[in-house]
Amino acid sequence: MIFLEELGSFIGRFHPILVHLPIGMLVLAFMMALGEKLNKNANYNQAIRFSLLLGSIAAVFAGITGYLLSRNGGYETDVLDFHQWLGIAVAVFSLFTYWLYKTDGKSTRFNKIRSQKFVLLLVIVLLIGFTGHYGGTLTHGKGYIKDAVPTNIKAVLGIKAEEEEIAVLENVQEAQVYQEVIHPILKARCQSCHGEKKKEGGFALHSQESLLKGGDSGSLLSKGSKEKSELYARLILPEGHEDRMPPKGRTPITENQIKLIAWWIDSGLDFEKKVKEISQTEEIAGILKKLESAEDEGDVEMLYANLPEAPSLPENKINAWQAKGIKIMPISDNNNYVVINAINYPELSDKDIDELMEIKDNIVQLKLGHTNITDNSLVKIASLPNLIRLHLEYSQITDKGLESLGVAKQLNYVNLVGTKITESGLSHLEGIKSLQHIYAFQTGGKFDSQKSNSKIDTGNYMLPFLESDTVKY
Amino acid sequence: MKDLDKLVKEAYQTQLQAETRRHFLKKCVAGIGSIALGSMMANCIGPSSSANGEGVDLNSLNPLAPRSPHFAGKAKNVIYLHMAGAPSQLELFDYKPALHKLHNQPCPESLLAGKTFAFIRGVPKMLGPQATFNQYGQSGAWVSDHLPHFTKVVDEVSFLKAVHTDQFNHGPAQLFMQTGSARLGRPSIGSWVTYGLGSENSNLPGFVVLTSGGKTPDAGKSVWGSGFLPSVYQGVQCRSKGDPVLYIADPEGMDRDLKRNAIDAINTVNKEEFETFKDPETLSRIAQYEMAYKMQVAVPEVMDINNEPEYIHELYGTEPGKESFANNCLLARKLVEKGVRYVQLFDWGWDSHGTNPSDSIDLGFRNKCREIDRPMTALIMDLKQRGLLDETLVVWGGEFGRTPMQENRDNNDMPFLGRDHHTDAYTIWMAGGGIRNGISYGETDEIGFTGVSGRSSVHDVHATMLHLLGFDHEKFTYEFQGRPFRLTDVEGIVIKDII
Secondary structure, eight states: OOHHHHHOOOOOOOHHHHTTHOOOOHHHHHHHHHHHHHHHTTOOHHHHHHHHHHHHHHHHHHHHHHHHHHHTTHHHHHHHHHHHHHHHHHHHHHHHHHHHHHTTTTTTEEEEETTTHHHHHHHHHHHHHHHHHHHHHHHTTTTTTHHSSSSSOOOOTTTOOOSSSSOOSSSSGSSSSIIIHHHHHHHHHHHTBBSSSOOOOGGGOSSSSHHHOOOOBBBBTTTOSSSTHHHHHHSSSOOTOOOOOOTTTOOOOOHHHHHHHHHHHHOOOOOOGGGGGGGGOOHHHHHHHHSSSSOOOTTOOOOOTSSSOOOOOOHHHHHHHHHHHOEEEETTTTTOOOEEEOOTTTOOOHHHHHHHHGGGGTTTEETTTTTTTOHHHHHHHHHOTTTOOETTTSSSSHHHHHHTTTTTOOOOEOTTTOOOHHHHGGGGGGOTTOEEEETTTTTOOOOTTTTTTEEOOOOOOOOOGGGGOOOOO | OOHHHHHHHHHHHEEEEEEHHHHHHHHHHHHHHHHHHHHHTTTSSSSGGGOOOOOOHHHHHHTTTOOOEEEESSSSSSEEEETTTOOOOOGGOOOOOOHHHHTBBBBBBHHHOOOOOSSSSSSOOOOOOSSOEEEETTTTEETTTTOTTTGGGGGGEEEEEEOOOOOSSSHHHHHHHSSSSEEEOOHHHHHHHHHHHHOOOOOOEEEEEEEEEESOOOTTGGGOOOOTSSSGSOOOOSSSSSSSSOOOSSSSTTOHHHHHHHHHHHHHHHHHHHHHHOHHHHHHHHHHHHHHHHHHHHHHHHTTOTTOOHHHHHHHHTTTTSSHHHHHHHHHHHHHTTTSSSSEEEEEEOOOSSSSSGGGGTTHHHHHHHHHHHHHHHHHHHHHTTTTTEEEEEEEEEEEEEEEEOBBBOOOOSSSEEEEOOSSSSSEEEEEEEEOOTEEEEETTTTTSSSSSSSSEHHHHHHHHHHHOOOTTTTEEEETEEEEEEEETTOOOGGGGGG
């Protein structure tokens, strides 16, 4: 059964390719019919019939694959419904029109419509247009075309630029609680479906009145009680629950934003007061304070997010290196950035580094601890454009090598544990802006913890002996 | 070589014996069908590649070769410190002053309604915290006076204060904590991780288990078993006393070359076996023979702590040659340094019921705390100074918590202070490997009975661990008995607040 399901979803993915066949063929049929209208001598009847036949068959297949694709989920249901029924309409209309063409002169049924075949073709083309539009909305999201309209033209047409993210507040305590704190959250996370244009479930929250009015099921906010407020209940449903808001696939609302909304409801749904006029717990005050900085809380720092796409890897070379014992691992599936680990190849020498330069754009991590590399290699290593993490622990490198490493661009982490480097060598690394972590435990030099840069960890941690250590109960 | 041929021949004959009438009939039908198909489609197929008679390439089939995760994970290694028997959160991290005031008062009936405990019967008395608490570090984490050294590293650690489980007996609860299911047969976390990421060092196992405290966990070796995953992913138990792995030294009269020849011969036979039956267990066998051979050199080296400098021994409080939690912590650091993916420690002796001095909250429990305080603190410090902590996830915890009530086994007074098994709330801490510094997530009620906010299930803990290693726990599956299985079954939400 899993096989069938997987097969279905595989076939479904051909939908975006297949849909273009009926579009081309049916539009061609319409064009030929139009040509016949304009040029009385032309007779494309056979060709129109043929295009219609192929087009309608293609439309049926597009429909089937579309259905299979939709079973994968992840699409907005109302747009999907439109798209689906319009698509089915295209297939039905085109089959019917083909039948009309085929039975021309043989059957007398539908004679009234028969004379209006051109109109039918026009309808098909219009249907295709709408189906395509909704299909595009499904894949690219709402406002895909609208957003790309040049700004000048937007101004002329009166399309307002939408503010996506929540603005940073200068002094949160002076801000108006609804206008500047709560409304921006609702606007950013809810308004695309519950707004002026689109009121899912009859609920819109773009204005104060509509927010209080609620949706089809009545009021969603209960003054002073988040427990009785449906709006809050929907936010805290478990992930994956059908009724959870925002729905799957949309930007999720954060824990802190939910807490702010709860605080606002519990404090009496105020639309006028300033933040400081409403009582706050320590936790809420902390969350509010965060609105003053642009940093997105809870955002996992992605070290590799800023790197450009890596070139592909030469497979036979990789295999040769792997056979030697040099581990070359992509950082993740379908990624050409690699971690190079010489843990099983302590013989690794400067010559191997020369060879590895062939994939220098791909290397983000080099783990060369306990190997034979020397200062000579560091000149090359420094030129690796995307190197983020470098392990050199217990290798032969010295201060001279660090001098050449000073030009590295992306380096974030250097491990120099157990090498002969000294403080003066480390000073060469000060120019690397991205460098945040230097490990210099068990190294040659003496480090003045006052003077040395705070990002250098020289270790030597000790735990004092405590009298309680030896007490036996 | 002659001997080798003999062996191969013998293997072939054994295989023939395994063939039954059904095999024969099946082959006839399939054979005739394929002859027909072959002649019909003769021109459709390119030159046959399978029939060139070449053997299996061991490297391409190595089940322990390193692999990439779904996305770039922050953690590359894991050290899991499991306190078998379940330490009391109320004497270590979950400070409940209100419980002090209720000390020796009978527990309200409403708390007991609908609850089952392992040993508590009737109405027990409340038991106030048997420790003094203070806040430490910039994060202001609450730690009791039982762990004076640990207070130095609280800012490296994030606490989960309201973890809950659904098993109140050690065996099932340990299985649940380590395999995601209270029943036997599922792979342990370490097996999943080595299955997903392989092993970085091809001379050492990817998943090593070290035990201390005199006994192995109640749930037996299944807590580091591979379940339905190929058995090559199961944990390799190493001993910190005596030979690290039993029978790893060559027997007398057998030199290493002879051993190599023997393994080569066995592997050739096994490869033939694999080509015929395609059983992944055969591959495991080949990998294990190879691994064992390499381990003969590599394991005694990495498991020897005698060569560590004196100040490291002082830091950890290690004594070479003993079986101790301290030695195991130092070994864990050494193993991770050498690229071992997952190191699982079990320390037995945390079951503080109060039946005798060694398992009482006021006596034995404090001794256990002494045994782990310095080593686990040293482990974090040592990983940090070597630049390993940012890629090594350290997890500490038991299989459940302890009750805020004093145990009254079978409704009798106990000779010593003790607490019963408790499933509703306990504390786990994690450090390194992408865990944020100094967070305390989740809160229990004023007596520490149950979580009131930020409750995390065992599945949530697993989901978070897999996330840090680069896996989407919902997509990390293994097909077994007709359906894909996950470590987190059908649950688990990544605890974003601590990462």
